[in-house]
Amino acid sequence: MPFTAEMDALRACLPQRVAVSRAHAANGQVASYIPDLAKTPREALGISILDPSGNSASAGDSGLPFTMQSVSKVFTLILALMDRGEHIVFSKVGMEPSGDNFNSMLKLELVEPGIPFNPLINAGAIVISSLIKGDGPQKKSARILHFFRELAHNDALDYNLEEYRSESSTAFRNRSLAYFLKDNGVLKDDVEEVLDVYFHHCAVEISCPDLARMALVLACGGNDPISGQSLIPRRFVQIAKTFMVTCGMYNASGEFAIGVGLPAKSGVSGGIMTMVPGRYGIGVVGPALNRKGNSVAGVHLLETLSREFDWSLF
Ligand code: GLN
Numbered sequence: 001m002p003f004t005a006e007m008d009a010l011r012a013c014l015p016q017r018v019a020v021s022r023a024h025a026a027n028g029q030v031a032s033y034i035p036d037l038a039k040t041p042r043e044a045l046g047i048s049i050l051d052p053s054g055n056s057a058s059a060g061d062s063g064l065p066f067t068m069q070s071v072s073k074v075f076t077l078i079l080a081l082m083d084r085g086e087h088i089v090f091s092k093v094g095m096e097p098s099g100d101n102f103n104s105m106l107k108l109e110l111v112e113p114g115i116p117f118n119p120l121i122n123a124g125a126i127v128i129s130s131l132i133k134g135d136g137p138q139k140k141s142a143r144i145l146h147f148f149r150e151l152a153h154n155d156a157l158d159y160n161l162e163e164y165r166s167e168s169s170t171a172f173r174n175r176s177l178a179y180f181l182k183d184n185g186v187l188k189d190d191v192e193e194v195l196d197v198y199f200h201h202c203a204v205e206i207s208c209p210d211l212a213r214m215a216l217v218l219a220c221g222g223n224d225p226i227s228g229q230s231l232i233p234r235r236f237v238q239i240a241k242t243f244m245v246t247c248g249m250y251n252a253s254g255e256f257a258i259g260v261g262l263p264a265k266s267g268v269s270g271g272i273m274t275m276v277p278g279r280y281g282i283g284v285v286g287p288a289l290n291r292k293g294n295s296v297a298g299v300h301l302l303e304t305l306s307r308e309f310d311w312s313l314f
Pocket of ligand 1: 071202266293
């Protein structure tokens with residue numbers, strides 16, 4: 001289908017597709033290990049789709065603010081690659097799916113040389129936070145926020161400080177991962193300072209249109225087609241998108257590749273960022289999660305749309 005005709009078709013069908021997928025939220029649970037997240041409405045489901053000409057389609061709770069959580073890891077990886085280059089980054093994190101939960105420590109002890117399997121699991125993203133350039137945690141966080149604002153083309157993006165504090169004061173698991181990495185010699189910096197950078201970027205609050213705009217930059221090889229700005233070197237977009245396919249949906253990345261067939265990254269707040277390369281940036285939110293930590297209704301919606309519009313890359 002030509003571009004604009006497909007966008008018209010999407011605008012027409014999205015409200016009904018969202019209504020059907022929303023019912024699936026009943027099969028999931030809102031994450032509560034970060035206490036503040038438990039306040040999120042379980043039945044919410046929203047989507048925004050944006051094309052390179054700036055045409056968009058949104059439906060459901062697309063305006064619902066939510067924190068980026070693990071979705072932010074894609075962009076901190078990119079910033080670390082821009083700051084340090086591939087050689088340094090991949091001496092500290094691997095390139096393979098872990099096969100374990102996103103917050104697992106298992107393989108850090110079992111598999112030599114004790115570096116995280118990839119940059120999208122918590123251990124890997126904590127190491128990535130340590131690689132962001134900046135004089136101290138505040139400057140590092142400020143650079144990350146500036147980069148996110150540039151990508152979303154939205155200077156109003158900011159932290160949800162309640163969620164930041166809620167995570168930071170209860171993150172016993174992430175603290176143990178980080179101290180373990182310090183003991184392994186992978187983390188050199190002060191552990192609490194590294195974690196502070198990590199918790200801050202997880203707590204950046206966005207909504208579906210922001211996420212769609214950020215995803216569109218990835219869909220267009222690092223260029224923002226709407227502003228004409230070149231924001232990310234093509235090679236780093238290629239690396240990020242590859243990780244999204246192999247590890248972006250945690251332990252369900254294979255299932256998502258079969259069901260939807262697009263690069264994607266999810267987060268515990270229920271966000272999913274995905275894209276149809278060259279065509280669309282897509283942001284989804286649906287806070288009820290399945291056991292693997294992905295939005296139940298969000299995945300259902302993307303499966304439906306991918307099949308209907310033949311989006312799978314495979
Ligand atoms: N901030 C969350 C954590 O570290 C991010 C995890 C996620 O979104 N899966 O637990």
